[in-house]
Amino acid sequence: MVERKRLEIGAMTMSKGVAAKMRGAEGRSPFVKDVLTAMARYIASDWGEVSEEDRQTNEKAIEHGGRVFASYTADGQKVWVITEADRKSTAILFPEEY
Numbered sequence: 312m313v314e315r316k317r318l319e320i321g322a323m324t325m326s327k328g329v330a331a332k333m334r335g336a337e338g339r340s341p342f343v344k345d346v347l348t349a350m351a352r353y354i355a356s357d358w359g360e361v362s363e364e365d366r367q368t369n370e371k372a373i374e375h376g377g378r379v380f381a382s383y384t385a386d387g388q389k390v391w392v393i394t395e396a397d398r399k400s401t402a403i404l405f406p407e408e409y
Contacts (some may be wrong), residue, residue: 345385
């Protein structure tokens with residue numbers, strides 16, 4: 312069995328918009344649950360709602376280096392998760408904040 316490299320995510324950050332929505336929800340809304348679920352999926356290399364090309368790019372990036380990108384829906388809103396190529400940080404943000 313071939314062992315696959317694990318995605319290192321570095322320091323987790325979130326955009327001002329995502330942070331504000333998380334704070335406003337005070338942990339009780341579907342948004343908070345959905346973001347936490349998205350992060351668990353991301354760490355497990357489930358890239359969510361991306362194209363096949365993006366999936367393949369992510370797989371290559373894990374093996375050989377490069378940025379990793381995923382997209383999920385959290386309480387009806389699209390959220391992106393991006394790990395930088397140097398693996399020092401991963402950000403959760405709304406697409407319009409990119």
